[in-house]
Amino acid sequence: MADVMAPPRRRLPKMGDTTISLGLSVLVLLALAVFFVVPVIAILWRSFDTGAGYGLGNYVAALSDPRIWELVVNSLAVSGLSAFCAVTLAYFYAYALQRTHVVWKSALRMVVMLPLFAPSLIQAQGLIFLLGRNGIFNRFLGFDIEIYGFWGVAIANTLYTFPYAFLILSAALAVADARLYEGAIVMGARPFKIFRTVTLASTKFGIAAALFVAFSLSITDFGNAIVIGGNFDVLATEIYSKVIGQAQFHLGAVIGVILLVPAALSKLIVERISKKQHSQVTDKSVALQIRPNRKRDWLFGTYAGLIVGVFLSVPLIVVFASLVKLWPYNMSFTLQHYRFDVQNGTAPLWNSIGVAMATAFFGVIAVFAASIVTLKFRTPLSGPISFLATLPASIPGMVLGLGYVLAFNSLSNPLNFLYGTFPLIILLYIYYNHAQGYLITATSLKQISSTFDEASTMLGGSALRTLFKVTLPLLWPTLLGVGVFFFMRAMVSLSAVIFLITPQTQVAAVSVLQLADRGATNQAAAFSVCIMGIVILMLLLVRTVLWAAGARGVTLIR
Amino acid sequence: MDLDVKNTTKRYGHVTALSDLSLTIPAGSLTCFLGPSGCGKTTLLRVIAGLETAEEGQILLGEDDLSDTPPSERNFGVVFQSYSLFPNLTALRNVQYGLECRGWSRGRRRARAEEMLDLVHLRDQAGKLPEQMSGGQQQRIAIARALAPEPSLLLLDEPLSALDAKVRAELRSEIRSIQQKFGITTIMVTHDQNEALEMADQIVVLRDGQIEQVGAPRDLYAHPQTRFVADFIGAINLLDISANAAGRAQFGMQELHIEGPLNGATTLGLRPEAITLSDEPAGAENSLACTVTNTRFMGNLQHVELRPNGAPDQLLQVEMNGLAQTPRRGDQLLANFPANALLVLR
Numbered sequence: 073m074a075d076v077m078a079p080p081r082r083r084l085p086k087m088g089d090t091t092i093s094l095g096l097s098v099l100v101l102l103a104l105a106v107f108f109v110v111p112v113i114a115i116l117w118r119s120f121d122t123g124a125g126y127g128l129g130n131y132v133a134a135l136s137d138p139r140i141w142e143l144v145v146n147s148l149a150v151s152g153l154s155a156f157c158a159v160t161l162a163y164f165y166a167y168a169l170q171r172t173h174v175v176w177k178s179a180l181r182m183v184v185m186l187p188l189f190a191p192s193l194i195q196a197q198g199l200i201f202l203l204g205r206n207g208i209f210n211r212f213l214g215f216d217i218e219i220y221g222f223w224g225v226a227i228a229n230t231l232y233t234f235p236y237a238f239l240i241l242s243a244a245l246a247v248a249d250a251r252l253y254e255g256a257i258v259m260g261a262r263p264f265k266i267f268r269t270v271t272l273a274s275t276k277f278g279i280a281a282a283l284f285v286a287f288s289l290s291i292t293d294f295g296n297a298i299v300i301g302g303n304f305d306v307l308a309t310e311i312y313s314k315v316i317g318q319a320q321f322h323l324g325a326v327i328g329v330i331l332l333v334p335a336a337l338s339k340l341i342v343e344r345i346s347k348k349q350h351s352q353v354t355d356k357s358v359a360l361q362i363r364p365n366r367k368r369d370w371l372f373g374t375y376a377g378l379i380v381g382v383f384l385s386v387p388l389i390v391v392f393a394s395l396v397k398l399w400p401y402n403m404s405f406t407l408q409h410y411r412f413d414v415q416n417g418t419a420p421l422w423n424s425i426g427v428a429m430a431t432a433f434f435g436v437i438a439v440f441a442a443s444i445v446t447l448k449f450r451t452p453l454s455g456p457i458s459f460l461a462t463l464p465a466s467i468p469g470m471v472l473g474l475g476y477v478l479a480f481n482s483l484s485n486p487l488n489f490l491y492g493t494f495p496l497i498i499l500l501y502i503y504y505n506h507a508q509g510y511l512i513t514a515t516s517l518k519q520i521s522s523t524f525d526e527a528s529t530m531l532g533g534s535a536l537r538t539l540f541k542v543t544l545p546l547l548w549p550t551l552l553g554v555g556v557f558f559f560m561r562a563m564v565s566l567s568a569v570i571f572l573i574t575p576q577t578q579v580a581a582v583s584v585l586q587l588a589d590r591g592a593t594n595q596a597a598a599f600s601v602c603i604m605g606i607v608i609l610m611l612l613l614v615r616t617v618l619w620a621a622g623a624r625g626v627t628l629i630r
Numbered sequence: 631m632d633l634d635v636k637n638t639t640k641r642y643g644h645v646t647a648l649s650d651l652s653l654t655i656p657a658g659s660l661t662c663f664l665g666p667s668g669c670g671k672t673t674l675l676r677v678i679a680g681l682e683t684a685e686e687g688q689i690l691l692g693e694d695d696l697s698d699t700p701p702s703e704r705n706f707g708v709v710f711q712s713y714s715l716f717p718n719l720t721a722l723r724n725v726q727y728g729l730e731c732r733g734w735s736r737g738r739r740r741a742r743a744e745e746m747l748d749l750v751h752l753r754d755q756a757g758k759l760p761e762q763m764s765g766g767q768q769q770r771i772a773i774a775r776a777l778a779p780e781p782s783l784l785l786l787d788e789p790l791s792a793l794d795a796k797v798r799a800e801l802r803s804e805i806r807s808i809q810q811k812f813g814i815t816t817i818m819v820t821h822d823q824n825e826a827l828e829m830a831d832q833i834v835v836l837r838d839g840q841i842e843q844v845g846a847p848r849d850l851y852a853h854p855q856t857r858f859v860a861d862f863i864g865a866i867n868l869l870d871i872s873a874n875a876a877g878r879a880q881f882g883m884q885e886l887h888i889e890g891p892l893n894g895a896t897t898l899g900l901r902p903e904a905i906t907l908s909d910e911p912a913g914a915e916n917s918l919a920c921t922v923t924n925t926r927f928m929g930n931l932q933h934v935e936l937r938p939n940g941a942p943d944q945l946l947q948v949e950m951n952g953l954a955q956t957p958r959r960g961d962q963l964l965a966n967f968p969a970n971a972l973l974v975l976r
């Protein structure tokens with residue numbers, strides 16, 4: 073009788089423990105809402121706020137100024153050119169590493185990663201020491217090069233985006249179906265024709281993805297443009313001068329929204345593309361064997377050597393400059409710039425280390441919680457969370473940073489007390505890099521079979537026990553890798569935090585900019601060297617830990 | 631305590647994996663769920679385990695309704711097809727896992743785990759990680775792990791299908807003897823009929839999310855009620871028949887004698903080993919004149935394929951033991967079988 077009348081039951085979540093899973097889901101969603109959605113809305117809101125009601129007034133005002141169109145053209149041109157150059161150069165470099173027998177491959181791979189270990193503007197710094205008015209070429213070798221302006225920014229951004237393009241292209245070139253190549257050879261195709269019809273064709277998605285990634289990195293970066301741009305302004309520097317120089321937040325917001333368009337579009341396109349890329353190589357593909365070919369190896373070896381020369385020269389000249397008394401007038405050796413007796417002394421460096429550590433720690437917790445909630449708990453909130461978790465990748469750092477200012481500087485925000493403190497900077501770094509961290513974690517988590525969860529559940533384990541006894545022990549190498557990623561980004565990102573910095577909350581990347589701006593180039597160089605040194609030390613440390621623990625195949629550099 | 635599944639329905643989107651299914655698993659028995667791929671075996675097992683929630687129906691253990699009990703509190707042991715040992719824990723720690731969850735003291739835990747390892751003859755592997763053990767060893771550890779917390783029900787989802795033939799045969803009898811030793815109520819999913827016939831007290835044949843027939847292995851083999859069951863368990867000749875004017879079974883040009891009424895059935899089953907061959911009439915209840923169309927020699931067995939002269943469109947398979955007779959292709963023979971060898975199938 074009772075069983076006939078039994079009311080329809082609600083579906084249990086996958087792991088039982090309804091309260092925990094719902095509670096955690098709500099927490100994750102709330103955090104994403106407050107620290108990501110609200111700031112983005114704040115900047116949109118502000119861009120429509122004309123002071124006398126809401127409307128398109130700001131846009132009309134901004135767009136009717138011919139200067140803004142000049143900036144748009146500048147931004148598109150310089151980013152387009154550097155994306156094209158970075159991808160072309162990186163393609164052949166990746167080809168050398170993946171498809172030829174050049175020697176010292178792992179060293180070649182490491183050297184071009186160097187730009188990731190320092191603030192983007194180290195490229196501009198290095199270029200100025202090399203090619204600037206007082207640079208080696210002009211001053212000592214008798215050249216007369218004018219580097220400030222369009223070309224300087226283009227070259228600096230090419231160097232800055234090269235490693236990102238390289239990583240994508242390297243992955244695209246790593247997979248190849250030998251059957252296609254054998255088919256082409258059997259049909260009598262010449263090497264160049266094979267390259268054009270098979271290699272290029274099968275990596276076209278990788279090339280397109282690399283182009284868009286490089287483009288959106290360039291267009292949203294402002295460190296290089298401000299240091300080496302001279303009178304050449306772009307959208308990113310304009311936001312900076314509108315907000316910091318003139319306190320015109322509404323115009324900053326408008327330009328931010330304009331900047332958001334190409335950045336978000338490229339991100340969308342990259343996502344589309346990478347889905348196609350994955351379906352290209354099937355399980356029937358046959359791995360490619362690289363044939364011996366001395367001539368080819370010499371050719372690509374020479375090319376790789378040239379690229380390595382360029383990528384070493386920038387950080388080396390910066391190191392060198394940090395060790396001389398007064399570039400270029402007094403080139404005698406000194407360690408005085410490492411005394412950091414300017415501005416806040418070493419405080420920004422220690423601040424950065426602390427902020428980066430905290431970002432790594434809490435960032436890992438945030439993305440791990442988001443992954444668990446979306447993949448393991450299956451509550452109704454899972455869908456919205458996984459959508460929001462990957463969204464930050466489409467928002468340029470400067471735009472999110474400005475959003476933080478607008479959202480948290482407002483007295484009506486109950487979290488206003490966070491404004492001007494380190495925790496807010498840490499939160500910004502976490503949510504700015506949330507998408508990549510989440511994707512890495514979620515991918516690894518998916519590879520851990522759900523059978524382990526079920527086995528644990530059936531043995532009487534609660535969701536929390538499963539988490540701590542099974543999931544975490546399997547996942548920690550990946551999480552450590554994600555931690556390094558957060559650490560690195562927090563050490564080097566400049567554009568995201570530039571608006572949140574106060575004299576009490578200075579970080580190293582911003583110090584480099586300010587010192588370079590004031591003409592204290594040697595001290596700025598010393599700061600950059602310290603940042604790079606710390607990042608590299610951290611990478612080595614974590615590499616050692618992973619090696620000692622026997623964890624293989626964890627990618628640390630992304 | 632018996633386990634009762636009552637009127638259970640489970641849907642995935644618009645796929646109905648289980649439809650209004652009811653079943654009793656007697657206490658202390660080993661029940662096999664048998665059926666083709668996609669018929670809902672795994673789904674039924676997972677619903678019983680609580681890993682899936684059915685839209686309708688109840689799971690009762692004795693008098694207790696378990697439908698709302700979360701899986702972690704049902705105290706059921708599960709062995710999965712993929713070994714699913716925790717890769718970061720040693721064999722011993724894996725076996726202790728369920729005991730830790732139940733808050734057993736360290737000493738008791740260890741003693742019980744070692745007892746379980748002895749049971750599966752793997753005491754010497756206690757300190758090894760799963761990746762250092764063979765598939766068969768891992769599956770044994772998984773069984774020990776499932777049994778350690780003294781579950782009231784043991785659920786196995788194709789536990790042997792990832793293993794090679796020899797290990798599989800060993801483990802079959804091992805699982806069966808452990809099950810009988812503890813008298814633990816056990817459900818095992820398989821799509822291997824031999825496994826089910828050898829191990830089970832009761833076989834549940836599933837088809838499209840519904841129960842086709844339930845019975846002891848011998849019952850199912852000797853008295854399949856449907857064409858599907860007859861065909862699925864063992865080899866069988868399916869004879870297309872119609873009822874003639876006298877209401878008896880007409881097979882081509884010939885009438886067949888059956889036991890009991892036809893009840894409108896259009897198919898009769900006839901096991902290949904129930905047929906004997908002779909040159910002269912042998913006084914059997916049924917006797918069909920046939921032509922040999924093919925023979926296959928398989929050592930101790932011979933398979934002979936016959937075309938009945940009275941129903942040339944239907945072939946009969948015959949299985950003969952030994953080599954007393956050696957029919958050749960083209961021979962004319964009589965196929966003899968008793969009336970009770972003809973199974974009336976729905």
Ligand SMILES: Nc1ncnc2c1ncn2[C@@H]1O[C@H](COP(=O)(O)OP(=O)(O)OP(=O)(O)O)[C@@H](O)[C@H]1O
Pocket residue numbers: 642645646647665666667668669670671672673674821
């Ligand atoms: N998670 C799921 N989502 C959607 N449909 C499912 C899911 N699991 C099972 N099904 C469907 O339910 C039906 C029964 O599946 P089930 O896994 O129970 O079959 P099975 O008898 O165990 O088959 P096999 O022998 O292949 O393991 C199938 O049609 C299957 O496609």
Ligand SMILES: [Mg+2]
Pocket residue numbers: 671672673
């Ligand atoms: Mg199954």
